[in-house]
Amino acid sequence: MSKWHLHTLVWLSLLIAIFLSVQQKVNWAQYEEIIWFGIYLSFFIEICACVKKPFFIFSFSVFSFGLILDILDSFLLDMSPLFNLLDTPIKHVGLILLCYCLLKIAKSRLNKIKQLHSEINQRIKLEKELRFLAYHDELTGLFNRRAFFEHYELKQFNQAFLYYFDLNNFKHANDKYGHNIGDEILVLFSSSLNTLYPNDSAYRLGGDEFVLITDIAIEDMSVFKTLLDKPLLKYMVSVSVGCHQIQEDDDPDHALHLADQHMYLDKEEHRNSFIVKLLD
């Protein structure tokens, strides 16, 4: 039976009750009680349709039973004294059960909301982490290759320089000191870049290759390289750098290629000077 059938049944029964009581010449207060009872039952039907908890429905039924006895005793004055005695306690027991039930429902809803809240927070955190990993290199924390290409497409370059870095002798350091030290070298180099150019974008393209985009033209390249080399020399690693001033119509691959070519020139030159530096 749908709830609309129940509503209809309740109000039809109450209309019949009112019709019957007209012939018994009842007073206005008694009609009022019948109407309030109808409203109450309709409310009961609506709540039962939403809260499908057996204990809640039982509590509501106990309360309703007490209420019916209460209404009946004002109609049937010659009703058994036992009913007269029981209506109020039954009503109160029903009300206490109802309050207890509502408290339990409210508590469980609150727990569910808290649980949902923490799940949402976890998801937001996870999304942030995923977004970070998508655009950053896990080891050094610098932007990654994907970020380089996306940032490059978004940027408007007025006067910008692309510096391409490649570590020298890194493979040897990896083989000699192990991969952990190799990782440490990469992190050391990244920190140097970040320290020297805190407001610019540094990227790790992969392996031991890095890129920096900055508005600043490095005037004394040998001083710059000495600063970058300093923390790496104890592992016999150094840095080669190539620079390209970005032109308006340069696409990222072209700009990278030109800076890379300059870097290779530096690398060729560097190999010999590096050995001299180590021997100093």
Ligand SMILES: Nc1nc2c(ncn2[C@@H]2O[C@H](COP(=O)(O)OP(=O)(O)OP(=O)(O)O)[C@@H](O)[C@H]2O)c(=O)[nH]1
């Ligand atoms: N420890 C470590 N090694 C890496 C990582 N990524 C790449 N490598 C290693 O880096 C090395 C890069 O090789 P190369 O570029 O030939 O090294 P190189 O000795 O500097 O050679 P040149 O550039 O010619 O001077 C390879 O041995 C890779 O295995 C990393 O994340 N951590």
